Amino acid sequence: MRTALFLCLLSLVSPGVGQAQDPAPQEETTETETRPGEGIDSKIPWATNIIDVFDKPLHPVIGGVVSGGGLGAGIGYDSPDGQRWYQSADAIMTVRRYWAARGEAGRNFQHKRSQVGVFGGVRHMERLDFFGIGPGSSVDNRTAFRLRESTAGIRAAHFLTPVLRLGGSAAAYVPDLGAGNHPGIPAVDTVFAVAEVPGIGAQPTFARYRAFAELVYPAVSDIRNPVPSERYQGTYQLAFESIQDRDTGLHSFHRWETELQQRIPGIAPGHRLTLHGFLAATEQGADVPFYLLYPLGGSGGLKAFRPDLMGSDDTRATLRAYRNYRFRDRNLVLMQAEYRIPILKSVQATVFAEGGQVAPSVSSLFSDLKGDAGFSLAYVRKGKSLGRMDVAFGGEGMRVFWSFGSFTD
Numbered sequence: 001m002r003t004a005l006f007l008c009l010l011s012l013v014s015p016g017v018g019q020a021q022d023p024a025p026q027e028e029t030t031e032t033e034t035r036p037g038e039g040i041d042s043k044i045p046w047a048t049n050i051i052d053v054f055d056k057p058l059h060p061v062i063g064g065v066v067s068g069g070g071l072g073a074g075i076g077y078d079s080p081d082g083q084r085w086y087q088s089a090d091a092i093m094t095v096r097r098y099w100a101a102r103g104e105a106g107r108n109f110q111h112k113r114s115q116v117g118v119f120g121g122v123r124h125m126e127r128l129d130f131f132g133i134g135p136g137s138s139v140d141n142r143t144a145f146r147l148r149e150s151t152a153g154i155r156a157a158h159f160l161t162p163v164l165r166l167g168g169s170a171a172a173y174v175p176d177l178g179a180g181n182h183p184g185i186p187a188v189d190t191v192f193a194v195a196e197v198p199g200i201g202a203q204p205t206f207a208r209y210r211a212f213a214e215l216v217y218p219a220v221s222d223i224r225n226p227v228p229s230e231r232y233q234g235t236y237q238l239a240f241e242s243i244q245d246r247d248t249g250l251h252s253f254h255r256w257e258t259e260l261q262q263r264i265p266g267i268a269p270g271h272r273l274t275l276h277g278f279l280a281a282t283e284q285g286a287d288v289p290f291y292l293l294y295p296l297g298g299s300g301g302l303k304a305f306r307p308d309l310m311g312s313d314d315t316r317a318t319l320r321a322y323r324n325y326r327f328r329d330r331n332l333v334l335m336q337a338e339y340r341i342p343i344l345k346s347v348q349a350t351v352f353a354e355g356g357q358v359a360p361s362v363s364s365l366f367s368d369l370k371g372d373a374g375f376s377l378a379y380v381r382k383g384k385s386l387g388r389m390d391v392a393f394g395g396e397g398m399r400v401f402w403s404f405g406s407f408t409d
Helices: 006-012 023-033 045-055
Strands: 058-063 071-079 085-094 099-109 115-129 143-161 166-178 206-217 234-243 252-266 272-282 292-294 327-329 329-344 347-359 370-379 384-394 397-402
Touching: 045 058, 058 085, 292 329, 292 347, 327 347
Parallel strands: none
Antiparallel strands: 058 071, 071 085, 085 099, 099 115, 115 143, 143 166, 166 206, 206 234, 234 252, 252 272, 272 329, 292 327, 329 347, 347 370, 370 384, 384 397
């Protein structure tokens, strides 16, 4: 399942709630008009038929390329489950002219206990915001840059035990930088000095080597597509990445990352508390290009650096009350708590609180943490959120955003 239809969330609004200005009245109206156990799937059969199309091997894709890139559409293919040889490919173009294409092919061994695959992809982003480096960057210094990145490599993973998985990857990464395509936002080099933006004049070819160990307890049947359960479920991962500048060696560095996600049953059936934490530390004194620094803020961004990012409760958003990519630096900490509440058969809400920070050193990460809180509404099918609306408060005000599809970071 790759994505969701915007119509599924729109169908939450009944004819008598057309002028509602916030999500709360919509939740109450829908609940009174739907009998217990009855969801949108049963009220609108044609919506179910449309959504089922996304379960086909060859299927449409609706989603985004990157946070802020707008909604897009494309086509994808996933080989049927149970095959030793597998293939997966996607291509998408958004209304803001962001586009991406990627693919992977490989083989499963020993009843999916081991897996080896080759992968590649290209992602074109017309404009990414840059506010400066460090936790004290100013929103008034908003600039933009264009980035097209190409990646190709090989990865493998093996279940050492039913709950412990080891894996790694080796890939070539090629960035292509340019001025951000937006008439109202200046380019990075017109606001910041070259010394303030490491790597702005260099676009080397990088070799990226990554190794990880992941513990999932209790064990799940499909680690690549786990369906959240109502029982206790913990996932803990430690990763090491070495990035080598193959042209000059000036921008080579390494970093450690650790991530945990703990699901805890709530106070009623269907309720769930999700705790999520992420900590990343980069080699001290390394000259890291600004486009490879960890970003914090908005509806996403971290997945570009951690392809297997778990995220919080079915979302990879970070500090949701801040602009996308609001802060960047070598080191990062993120802590999130999210409580899920079923409203209808196919509609669920969450309330969340989160805090985080970026810093030039690990020792300063936990000083002056930034934070926010909010809620979300999601259309859920087969245990997965197909479309989601988040509303966050605090930080730099109130922000509302939608998330669709697996391309969005």
